[in-house]
Amino acid sequence: MKKFINQLFIFFAIPILLISLLAAIFIYYISLLSVNCSLPIHITEIYVGDSHIKKAINDSLLTNGKNLGCSAETYYFSYHKIKRILAANDHIEKIYLGFSYHNLSSYFNNFIYGKGAHALTSKYFYMLPLNQKLQLLRWNLAHPRTFFKSIVKAGMHSVKYQPDFEFLGGYDNTFVYLKADTLSINKRIQHQYFNEQKPREFSMFNIQYLKKIISLCEAKNVELTVIKTPSNDLYNVQIPISYLNKYKKILYENKLTQIDLNSFALTDDCFTPDGDHLTKKGAMLTTRNLIKLQTAIIP
Amino acid sequence: MFFNSLDFAVFLPIVFTFYWLINSKNLQIQNAFIVIASYVFYSWWDWRFLALILTSTMVDYAVGRTLYNENNHTKRKALLWCSILVNIGILAVFKYYNFFVENFTAAFSIFGTSMQPNTLNIILPVGISFYTFQTLSYTIDVYNRKLQPTQNFIAFAAFVSFFPQLVAGPIERATHLLPQFLAKRSFNYALAVDGLRQMLWGLFKKVVIADNCAIYVNQIFENTADYSGGTLLVGALFFTLQIYGDFSGYSDMAIGTAKLFGFNLKQNFNFPFFSRNMAEFWRRWHISLSTWFRDYVFIPLGGSKQSKANTIRNIFIVFIVSGFWHGANWTFIIWGGLHALYYVPLLMYKKHLKQPHVVAYGRYLPSIKEGVQILSTFALTVLAFIFFRAENLTHASQYICNIFTKPFLGLAQFNDVVHFKITAVLIVVFIIAEWLGREGQHALDGLGKVGNQPIRYCVYYLIIAIVLLFGKKEEAFIYFQF
Numbered sequence: 001m002k003k004f005i006n007q008l009f010i011f012f013a014i015p016i017l018l019i020s021l022l023a024a025i026f027i028y029y030i031s032l033l034s035v036n037c038s039l040p041i042h043i044t045e046i047y048v049g050d051s052h053i054k055k056a057i058n059d060s061l062l063t064n065g066k067n068l069g070c071s072a073e074t075y076y077f078s079y080h081k082i083k084r085i086l087a088a089n090d091h092i093e094k095i096y097l098g099f100s101y102h103n104l105s106s107y108f109n110n111f112i113y114g115k116g117a118h119a120l121t122s123k124y125f126y127m128l129p130l131n132q133k134l135q136l137l138r139w140n141l142a143h144p145r146t147f148f149k150s151i152v153k154a155g156m157h158s159v160k161y162q163p164d165f166e167f168l169g170g171y172d173n174t175f176v177y178l179k180a181d182t183l184s185i186n187k188r189i190q191h192q193y194f195n196e197q198k199p200r201e202f203s204m205f206n207i208q209y210l211k212k213i214i215s216l217c218e219a220k221n222v223e224l225t226v227i228k229t230p231s232n233d234l235y236n237v238q239i240p241i242s243y244l245n246k247y248k249k250i251l252y253e254n255k256l257t258q259i260d261l262n263s264f265a266l267t268d269d270c271f272t273p274d275g276d277h278l279t280k281k282g283a284m285l286t287t288r289n290l291i292k293l294q295t296a297i298i299p
Numbered sequence: 300m301f302f303n304s305l306d307f308a309v310f311l312p313i314v315f316t317f318y319w320l321i322n323s324k325n326l327q328i329q330n331a332f333i334v335i336a337s338y339v340f341y342s343w344w345d346w347r348f349l350a351l352i353l354t355s356t357m358v359d360y361a362v363g364r365t366l367y368n369e370n371n372h373t374k375r376k377a378l379l380w381c382s383i384l385v386n387i388g389i390l391a392v393f394k395y396y397n398f399f400v401e402n403f404t405a406a407f408s409i410f411g412t413s414m415q416p417n418t419l420n421i422i423l424p425v426g427i428s429f430y431t432f433q434t435l436s437y438t439i440d441v442y443n444r445k446l447q448p449t450q451n452f453i454a455f456a457a458f459v460s461f462f463p464q465l466v467a468g469p470i471e472r473a474t475h476l477l478p479q480f481l482a483k484r485s486f487n488y489a490l491a492v493d494g495l496r497q498m499l500w501g502l503f504k505k506v507v508i509a510d511n512c513a514i515y516v517n518q519i520f521e522n523t524a525d526y527s528g529g530t531l532l533v534g535a536l537f538f539t540l541q542i543y544g545d546f547s548g549y550s551d552m553a554i555g556t557a558k559l560f561g562f563n564l565k566q567n568f569n570f571p572f573f574s575r576n577m578a579e580f581w582r583r584w585h586i587s588l589s590t591w592f593r594d595y596v597f598i599p600l601g602g603s604k605q606s607k608a609n610t611i612r613n614i615f616i617v618f619i620v621s622g623f624w625h626g627a628n629w630t631f632i633i634w635g636g637l638h639a640l641y642y643v644p645l646l647m648y649k650k651h652l653k654q655p656h657v658v659a660y661g662r663y664l665p666s667i668k669e670g671v672q673i674l675s676t677f678a679l680t681v682l683a684f685i686f687f688r689a690e691n692l693t694h695a696s697q698y699i700c701n702i703f704t705k706p707f708l709g710l711a712q713f714n715d716v717v718h719f720k721i722t723a724v725l726i727v728v729f730i731i732a733e734w735l736g737r738e739g740q741h742a743l744d745g746l747g748k749v750g751n752q753p754i755r756y757c758v759y760y761l762i763i764a765i766v767l768l769f770g771k772k773e774e775a776f777i778y779f780q781f
Contacts, residue, residue, distance in 0.1 A: 145767065
């Protein structure tokens with residue numbers, strides 16, 4: 001029996017030690033690579049946010065701006081991403097951060113440590129500082145196998161495509177011939193703002209990291225402007241009043257400069273069925289509207 | 300609790316440690332501990348159905364004891380029927396009631412009689428077909444005076460509920476397993492190591508082969524009309540590999556687990572796809588069930604020692620009942636019937652007799668004749684398994700019809716081509732490993748004889764890596780539904 005236990009221990013200890021060592025080297029190496037996320041020198045403005053930014057700002061129309069939006073990106077990851085980018089790029093002068101009502105909802109917490117978060121969050125693993133890496137591991141302990149698989153995949157992606165790291169995101173919109181649809185909008189509103197017919201709580205975690213982004217930009221002397229990307233009217237009228245108020249309060253308390261792209265009228269075919277993402281056509285018009293606004297503000 | 304689950308990965312070491320370290324000195328405590336562990340294992344799925352196991356255990360224990368002391372033939376027969384009625388009754392209610400009601404209703408509707416049947420809205424208790432057959436065999440053996448009934452209720456309860464084989468076999472005989480519960484067990488290093496080896500191979504078969512094949516099988520069988528003849532054939536082929544990987548994988552894990560606790564269970568699969576004819580296939584496929592039907596149905600019916608007509612009748616009865624055992628659906632009955640059709644000519648021409656050795660014994664490759672025999676037997680098996688997987692008879696006949704009538708070429712565009720290719724490579728590796736290991740109890744059996752420990756360890760690590768990288772997560776075992 002003693003021999004059996006000893007042999008079992010040796011059998012498992014060898015690969016565990018070996019894999020741990022290799023993993024540590026691999027993580028260290030990719031993390032070092034991720035530090036070097038330098039952007040072209042002419043890029044002085046970056047657009048950070050979730051899929052709303054990713055789908056809305058077509059940066060091929062911008063001269064000195066780059067879209068770094070990532071689907072389902074929470075402010076926790078945006079904060080670390082901005083920190084990493086500012087450290088590697090002295091030439092960044094301005095950050096446009098996507099900030100809409102849905103960013104306040106607790107449904108966003110699912111994208112950090114909820115079900116399915118492991119697939120979304122692995123791409124950020126290597127750019128996080130060590131203590132946050134451990135935190136991310138802890139959040140994903142429920143799905144160890146898929147999480148480890150996806151961080152290995154993300155690491156390999158970094159090696160292959162550096163410096164186009166996955167966590168940097170970018171403009172991507174293939175939505176054509178779609179339009180806003182009442183049923184999908186209602187479903188989307190329910191999903192984002194309600195839980196069992198009651199309004200969802202605010203995500204204090206996301207709000208906390210929004211404030212951290214504001215402080216970081218102040219500390220680094222980088223101008224921060226928040227952008228509200230367009231959403232369909234049918235969507236807008238269904239947003240709970242508590243969210244509208246909270247949104248205004250955050251803008252006011254933090255003295256945030258805001259660009260509201262909702263002020264430009266867009267037709268239904270500029271939206272995807274859910275009413276809060278833009279189609280390719282919508283992105284084109286919105287980016288042009290944004291350029292108009294920027295040139296109006298800075299003559 | 301599935302063998303391929305995290306729950307079991309925690310459960311097994313705990314039970315193993317307590318079993319050997321704490322209870323090794325007292326057999327009665329050790330058996331009681333097995334009973335408790337087995338009931339916990341079963342309760343993980345649904346504790347309410349423990350009542351059925353307990354009923355079966357108590358009835359057969361009591362009947363066994365009374366039978367042995369009873370000399371009156373009528374009373375003995377009555378006692379035997381009592382056990383049969385209780386066990387088959389449980390099966391009939393939970394597994395077959397709705398099937399019979401629906402078919403009677405359909406039959407009456409042909410004659411214009413409309414009926415509103417009362418079907419039962421109940422789920423099928425996991426493993427019911429396995430443990431009822433196991434307890435039945437005990438009573439029948441006591442009735443036939445082949446076995447002395449045990450006086451030890453705890454040992455009997457452990458025999459009925461032994462968790463490694465409780466939910467999907469092998470269906471053990473009391474003559475083989477019960478004495479092991481009554482004898483003092485000591486830890487056997489070689490047996491335990493071989494058990495782990497067998498478990499590892501079983502896990503590979505289940506999560507790598509069966510579960511990866513299942514992805515394509517489900518896709519193809521659920522959209523039969525959309526695919527070419529060639530793809531449908533791939534679907535049938537993959538299902539044959541899936542069911543083998545799934546069920547023999549479970550059996551390997553069960554036998555391996557039992558070895559860790561010092562028990563030897565019967566071999567349930569003996570490389571059936573290397574059989575040279577259907578008779579050999581049935582000596583190698585689900586051995587514990589086929590021998591059960593041979594001993595308790597075929598032989599009592601007269602076996603093959605009667606007229607040809609009666610022998611053929613007996614064969615059809617055994618195979619059809621065996622098919623019906625798998626599930627209350629006409630597809631299983633036809634599957635059984637097809638195998639009877641395959642078997643009868645062999646019996647008539649006396650080609651069914653046991654070959655002394657596995658194919659190409661002592662050689663690396665089979666002869667051309669053997670190769671043709673293996674392939675033709677496999678093809679017949681694949682054809683029959685279409686009925687096993689199909690939703691109903693119409694689906695099965697449509698499937699077979701489409702294989703031959705639709706354009707053969709043009710493999711389907713699966714969503715993940717890389718995954719399909721990886722699955723195909725893994726299947727080839729699996730078949731080679733099974734071929735090389737066919738002279739042992741399981742494919743990795745021979746590895747134990749390799750003196751070089753680093754080579755052995757490398758093979759184990761490689762299999763573990765494949766399981767971790769390509770294995771699917773906690774898919775249920777097909778045979779749990781039987």
